[in-house]
Amino acid sequence: MPALAPSDIIAVIGAGAMGAGIAQVAAQAGHPVRLYDNRDGAAQAGIDGVRRQLEKRVAKGKMAQSEVDAIIERMTPAATLAELADSRLVVEAIVENLEVKRGVFAELESLCGPDTLLTSNTSSLSITSIAAGLERPERVAGLHFFNPAPVMKLVEVISGLATDAEVAETLYATAAAWGKVPVHASSTPGFIVNRVARPFYAEGLRLMQEGAAAPATLDALLRQAGGFRMGPFELMDLIGHDVNYAVTRSVFDAYYGDTRFEPSLVQLALVEAGRLGRKSGQGFYNYREGADSASPDFAPAADAALPPLVAEGQLGVIAPLVDRAEAAGLEVVRRESISGEARLRLGGLTLALSDGRCAAERARDEGLEALVLFDLCLDYEAASAIALAASPGVDAEARNQATALFQRLGLDVAWLTDTPGLVVLRTVAMLANEAADAVLQGVCSAADGDLAMQAGVNYPRGPLAWADALGLAFVHRTLTHLQQSYGEERYRASFLLRRKALAEETFHV
Ligand code: NAI
Numbered sequence: 423m424p425a426l427a428p429s430d431i432i433a434v435i436g437a438g439a440m441g442a443g444i445a446q447v448a449a450q451a452g453h454p455v456r457l458y459d460n461r462d463g464a465a466q467a468g469i470d471g472v473r474r475q476l477e478k479r480v481a482k483g484k485m486a487q488s489e490v491d492a493i494i495e496r497m498t499p500a501a502t503l504a505e506l507a508d509s510r511l512v513v514e515a516i517v518e519n520l521e522v523k524r525g526v527f528a529e530l531e532s533l534c535g536p537d538t539l540l541t542s543n544t545s546s547l548s549i550t551s552i553a554a555g556l557e558r559p560e561r562v563a564g565l566h567f568f569n570p571a572p573v574m575k576l577v578e579v580i581s582g583l584a585t586d587a588e589v590a591e592t593l594y595a596t597a598a599a600w601g602k603v604p605v606h607a608s609s610t611p612g613f614i615v616n617r618v619a620r621p622f623y624a625e626g627l628r629l630m631q632e633g634a635a636a637p638a639t640l641d642a643l644l645r646q647a648g649g650f651r652m653g654p655f656e657l658m659d660l661i662g663h664d665v666n667y668a669v670t671r672s673v674f675d676a677y678y679g680d681t682r683f684e685p686s687l688v689q690l691a692l693v694e695a696g697r698l699g700r701k702s703g704q705g706f707y708n709y710r711e712g713a714d715s716a717s718p719d720f721a722p723a724a725d726a727a728l729p730p731l732v733a734e735g736q737l738g739v740i741a742p743l744v745d746r747a748e749a750a751g752l753e754v755v756r757r758e759s760i761s762g763e764a765r766l767r768l769g770g771l772t773l774a775l776s777d778g779r780c781a782a783e784r785a786r787d788e789g790l791e792a793l794v795l796f797d798l799c800l801d802y803e804a805a806s807a808i809a810l811a812a813s814p815g816v817d818a819e820a821r822n823q824a825t826a827l828f829q830r831l832g833l834d835v836a837w838l839t840d841t842p843g844l845v846v847l848r849t850v851a852m853l854a855n856e857a858a859d860a861v862l863q864g865v866c867s868a869a870d871g872d873l874a875m876q877a878g879v880n881y882p883r884g885p886l887a888w889a890d891a892l893g894l895a896f897v898h899r900t901l902t903h904l905q906q907s908y909g910e911e912r913y914r915a916s917f918l919l920r921r922k923a924l925a926e927e928t929f930h931v
Contacts, residue, residue, distance in 0.1 A: 423591035425599035428452035430510035433500070435459070435526060437468030440543055441515035443571030446472045448513075449496040450572070451600040456509060458500040460516075465499035472497065475572070507533045511596070513565055515543040523552050531556050539589055541565040545616060546672045549582035549609035559584035563593055566613060567602075568878055575603040576878035582609045603877040605870035611676030614866050615878040616669055618885065620683055621852035623666060626654030627686035629848075634841040635719065635809075637706040642718035643836055646807035648846040649800030649882035655706040659699035663692045681912040682856070720807070720834040724825035728752060731827065732767040734759040739892060740766075740775055743802040746831050768827060771820045776811075777896065778843045778851070778903030785813035792816045794824045798847035798892070800882050807834035809844045842907040843900060851900045853881075854889035855916050861886070861929070862918035868929040886929040894923040 426432075432448040434441045437459035445468065449455045457465045473494050479485040500506055503526070512530055514523060523542060530540055540562045542552055553559035564580025577597040581590045590606060597604035607613045612620070626640050634640075641653025658666050667689045674683040692698070692705060699705035707716055730753040733744045744766070748754045759765065766773040776795040777784070785793040793813040799805035808828055812821060821837070828835045838844060843851065857871045866874065872884020889897045898919050905913035922929065 423588055423595055425595035426453075426510055426592065429454070431456060431508060433458065433506035433509035433512040435503070435506070435512065435514045436516035436543075437461075437464045438515065439569060440567060440571055441513075442468035442471055443569070444513050444515060444543065444567055445469075445497055446475070446493070446572050447567075447600050447602070449493045453496065455497045456500040456506050457497060458503060458506060469494065469497045469499060503529055504533055506530070507535070509534065509538055511539045511541065511593075513541050513543055518544060518546060520547050520551060523547065524555070527552055527556060527562065531558065537561075539563070539593065541593065543567055546611070546669065546676075548611075549580045549585065551582075553582050553584055560586040561589050563589055564607075564609060564613070565593055565597070568615070574878065575601075576615065576874055577602040577604045578607050578613045578615065578874065578878075579604050580607050580609050580613055585609075603873060605866060605874045605877075607866045607870070607874075608864060610860075610863070610865050612669075612673040614860060614871055614874040617673060617865075618853060618856045618860060618871065618875055619879055620670060620673060621856055622650075622849060622879075623654045623658055623670070623689075624684070624686065625845075625849045625852055627688050629838075629841065629845060630655070631686065631688050632839075632841065634838045635836060635845070636716070638716035639718040639720075639836050640845055642720075642834070643797065643807055643809050643845045644849065646834065647797055647799045647805045647809065648849065649805075651880045651882075658689070659705035659707055659709075662699050662701055663689055663705055664698050667693050681910060682914075684912065718807075718834070718836065720836055721825045721829075724822045724829060726819075726823045726826040728823060728826060728830070729769040730755050732757060734765045734767065735761065735763045737764045739798075740764055740802060743799075743831070746803060747827075750831050752827075752830060768823055769820075771816065771823060773824065773827075776842075776844045776847050776900075778847070778900035778907070780840045780842045780907060781811045781813040781816075782840055783907070785815060790815075792820050794820070795844065796828070797844035798850060800846070800888075805833060807836065809836045809838050809846070811838045811840045811844060813840070843904050847900060848904065850885065850888055850892075851897050851904070852913070853885035854897055855901055855919060857885045858889070858916035858919045858922075858929075862916055872930075889919070890928040890930055894919055894928065895926075898923040 432453045433456045434445040435458050437457050445455045445457045459465045476490040480487050549564040553562035563585045566578040568574035568576050579593045594604045637655035641655050644650045644653040670685040697704045703710045731747050732755045734757045771792045772790050773794045781793050781795045792815040795811045797809035825835050861868050868886045872886050875881040898915050901915040
């Protein structure tokens with residue numbers, strides 16, 4: 423389906439943070455835009471706000487004043503809903519209330535022609551429900567922008583039960599023509615991003631609650647080892663705990679209390695205390711003037727003589743780590759192994775990538791006296807920190823040697839209490855698991871699921887592409903181990919992950 427023509431009129435209802443931004447996007451794409459808000463003066467104020475934002479770009483030399491004038495000229499405040507009647511597309515961005523939205527859609531249906539596409543920017547309400555009861559629910563869809571709309575690339579195009587496929591395709595093409603990255607999703611709680619992202623926060627909160635490490639350490643690991651732009655705690659502080667907690671609650675409730683989405687008491691306590699994050703001056707971190715900034719708990723420099731590093735088996739994803747050891751001037755001996763499994767040996771100490779078991783359990787299972795587990799890194803060549811956990815048989819000297827080894831490679835070392843799946847592996851396995859379930863349930867394709875997480879929340883890699891690279895059997899095994907360790911449904915592996923692992927398939931061909 424072709425995109426709407428730039429001459430088509432776009433109406434935006436609600437001139438708040440989102441509505442004004444969406445109106446700006448449409449006007450920048452060349453459309454005449456009508457902006458309506460039921461609060462007196464709000465539509466004009468929204469347009470004035472857009473002008474101010476754009477003029478900042480003029481001041482920085484990034485835009486011509488004439489361009490700003492042309493964009494603003496295309497934006498008109500509307501005094502009544504009736505003034506939106508000749509629009510080709512309406513984007514509703516009003517208060518998040520189903521009854522209020524339904525009322526607005528019913529009124530729009532009576533005012534607009536039969537071909538007007540009616541969309542909602544809702545984050546949490548069902549498109550199926552918003553459209554229910556209308557005469558032509560097939561022309562209703564979700565058009566979910568992210569905040570701030572002019573900056574964030576992702577637009578989720580949401581189809582409700584009745585949405586016509588051609589309507590979804592037209593919206594998809596239109597969002598693309600507006601310079602956005604559109605993805606298709608079916609109307610299910612959280613759509614793609616707000617669902618698949620839950621474990622990013624939830625696993626961080628669990629790790630902290632269980633005393634694996636403090637927020638500053640966990641954040642640093644997800645950034646420096648995981649390649650995420652922000653760690654979960656600093657990100658929750660930025661989003662606001664009230665908002666993030668409410669989204670978690672709404673997804674949890676919508677999935678009938680599935681424990682995979684269970685909200686955290688740690689976050690509830692912050693909300694109750696009014697520690698909402700940056701906006702209130704304090705969340706996990708203290709943003710008030712003069713407050714001490716929390717720093718990650720990395721091991722001090724270790725000075726130990728290192729025996730040769732023996733690398734055994736099929737190294738797979740950790741191969742660049744061994745290359746890095748060689749490049750750092752360490753003596754590396756490469757060996758085949760009977761099992762083929764990747765193991766590093768440093769004297770009597772064994773080191774291995776976590777597989778979701780805690781070090782104590784794995785050392786017992788494999789008959790090892792001293793085992794240090796290390797965490798997953800997005801890229802072992804570029805990572806600048808790593809999490810480690812030791813089995814009970816690792817003495818102070820072996821611990822010192824493990825620290826020295828990774829420090830010689832230029833990595834900051836964080837020793838965690840012995841926790842299943844460590845930090846990055848556990849987070850990535852759970853993100854991939856959630857994305858896999860979304861694909862299994864027909865919410866989105868694997869390609870759109872990955873694209874949504876990269877364009878919507880800046881993940882360094884799509885969770886499913888990441889799982890492909892790790893091997894789906896390995897990710898499945900990690901989840902199974904997590905589930906066994908905790909005895910919780912929360913970590914149950916998606917059947918799609920299992921099926922693909924058994925068939926030796928991948929998500930992306
Ligand atoms: P906001 O509170 O900043 O703006 C809402 C605007 O709608 C206000 O100006 C209000 O006067 C107006 N309004 C309320 N009821 C109205 C009605 N019946 N008719 C006309 N105007 C009405 O809210 P925000 O943050 O812009 O959110 C709007 C929608 O966008 C919600 O559905 C929200 O879930 C969704 N959304 C919000 C995001 C965010 O980060 N704030 C991100 C993505 C979606």
